[in-house]
Amino acid sequence: MRKSKTSLIFQAAIDIFSEKGFDKATMDDIAARANVAKGTIYYHFKSKEELFLFLVEEGIELLREGVESKLLPEMPPREKLELIVREQIHFFGQYRDFCVILLRESWGGEDRQREFRKMIRSYMLLIEEVIKEGMDTGVFQRVNAEYAAAGIFGMISIAALHILLGHAPYDEEVLFTDMKRMAFTGLLTE
């Protein structure tokens, strides 16, 4: 038996939570998927809430670190932003279910939701820094960097989910081309 119980549960939780969302998912579901007794989950995680929080934390960290590790200091801002766009699109394709969770569970006034937004914010900050750098070096126009970062994150996220949850195949290349164009030059020809 290679897998520890903890990671079995973790994997099962991702499956179930993304399939059903936080509220509709039950600990029974997760236990069954992980092939452990329900009590065992409580041995490894304090509560449903904690399990969920842990899971989302890991997910966002995966996205943030994945992008951050590829952002080399010497890259020009333009290249950095291009990389972010590409990576986020790729991440959404790869972790579709997690992304559904993220977009679903981050809005509202509960502590958990505030917590999630904080995590997302830590990712947005990456974008924000790049935008600021670009503005400072004169390659980017002057905008409110926070708004712009949120906008770019949202643009990619919603477009990606729109496709992933629709019927069309998820063509990363086309999506990347269009999202890059929108972010860089906008729609106007002139």
Place this chain on the structure above:
Amino acid sequence: MRKSKTSLIFQAAIDIFSEKGFDKATMDDIAARANVAKGTIYYHFKSKEELFLFLVEEGIELLREGVESKLLPEMPPREKLELIVREQIHFFGQYRDFCVILLRESWGGEDRQREFRKMIRSYMLLIEEVIKEGMDTGVFQRVNAEYAAAGIFGMISIAALHILLGHAPYDEEVLFTDMKRMAFTGLLTE
């Protein structure tokens, strides 16, 4: 007695659903907020699900019609898109709670969620049409209009929500300026 029970319930439902989300909201909550007996809700709406669906339908319709009625056929596409950006930003400020609901409950595989995405799609189509018109007349670059529409909708939505749920005041003018710039010319100075 000015207010009909139905509209009392309707208002209370918006409050509660946006505060707690569909699953956590209870019919008791809504009844209490509306100052009616729980049974009264069921006299006017068949179920929690139906009440919710009705509410979201109305909300999206309000957004869509509000925008559509202002889009005059003779406007140039550029002006149309500008109007859309402005209106959507205004709508989010005005119906913050409803918008939280919308962004929260539209992702996932349940029928209800699929239904919501269809409604959102009907709004996105407005944007899509304008983009297509712009591409045809040569003022907009050639992109996948569906992706672009989803992207613009997402950009505005997430940026708006980001502010609305944060601590800063919701400055529509600034947000409008930046979102318009992003949509039209993108970030690059050149």
Place this chain on the structure above:
Amino acid sequence: MRKSKTSLIFQAAIDIFSEKGFDKATMDDIAARANVAKGTIYYHFKSKEELFLFLVEEGIELLREGVESKLLPEMPPREKLELIVREQIHFFGQYRDFCVILLRESWGGEDRQREFRKMIRSYMLLIEEVIKEGMDTGVFQRVNAEYAAAGIFGMISIAALHILLGHAPYDEEVLFTDMKRMAFTGLLTE
């Protein structure tokens, strides 16, 4: 408008109660079937219980009076019993739904159920009297007349319902022949 509201409700109640039984039937069902407002029922009957009681009373009275009026004093007991058997079989065929109600709602410790059994007992007494008369004149064997009356009532009732609720057609003639034989000579050939 020939029909009084009262009788409209009465008819609807028979339909609904026999279709669904006392507990599953709702006042809404009955009101809808009778094409009156729900409040109207309460104008004519004090409660669901009372409506039901009234209805069962009428039904049993119909059976009892129907039989009693045909039992002429000068008939020999044997002929009387034969008539009872025939009439009860006919009644079950004609008022199948009501008979279902009767057999369904008469057993248990509630007041209503006790009341129903009293009504049934008033019918059984007809049978009991005939049996006693037959024993007195020597044409019937000596048995506990009360038990025998209950037995005959049950034999016909259950056999009739068995057929009526099964798939076979309700052949009154065959049933009558067999029930009469069982009651008069039993199964033994000798």
Place this chain on the structure above:
Amino acid sequence: MRKSKTSLIFQAAIDIFSEKGFDKATMDDIAARANVAKGTIYYHFKSKEELFLFLVEEGIELLREGVESKLLPEMPPREKLELIVREQIHFFGQYRDFCVILLRESWGGEDRQREFRKMIRSYMLLIEEVIKEGMDTGVFQRVNAEYAAAGIFGMISIAALHILLGHAPYDEEVLFTDMKRMAFTGLLTE
């Protein structure tokens, strides 16, 4: 702790269901009677319906098997029928509450009721077989065996219940004597 929770619940369910009938009985009632939490019932039985079905299944099986196991192939049909009459009377005395349930809940068009009638039919078939055997060997008169079986079952059932729910004591011996006489020779002296 001798009693398993399951059998505690089972016993409580018999009590409550026979006291109040299927519809009026509540899971709260049963839980209270069994001294378990309501959730515990649902841990052992999927639903109220299933609990009830299980209970009735067991009961009829008890009756059927009890009788069947005593019916030796070499017995003459007359002796077999006598045994059936005796056993059924005994069973009704012993499981009065269950018998109330049975007679109460078997009539109507719901699936559950149809299911119950099927179970009862399996018992009636025992009687039917004996009657057919008797007709074949010439000791019983020729009748519709199905009707006759239903009739005998009903005769005993209703007579037994009539006594059990009345005020008189349940004298099995007298009842047996009379029911046997009715089944074998009928009421006529000649």
Place this chain on the structure above:
DNA sequence: TATGAATGAGCCTTCATTCAT
């Protein structure tokens, strides 16, 4: 470590009954 039986608070929904019109 791991289990799974047991718990009980909480939720959606139904429906007999009332009452202002």
Place this chain on the structure above:
DNA sequence: GATGAATGAAGGCTCATTCAT
């Protein structure tokens, strides 16, 4: 006489959590 909107008590069922083993 008649209506139907409104009520609120009650019931079936779910599920996160606990705990004895």
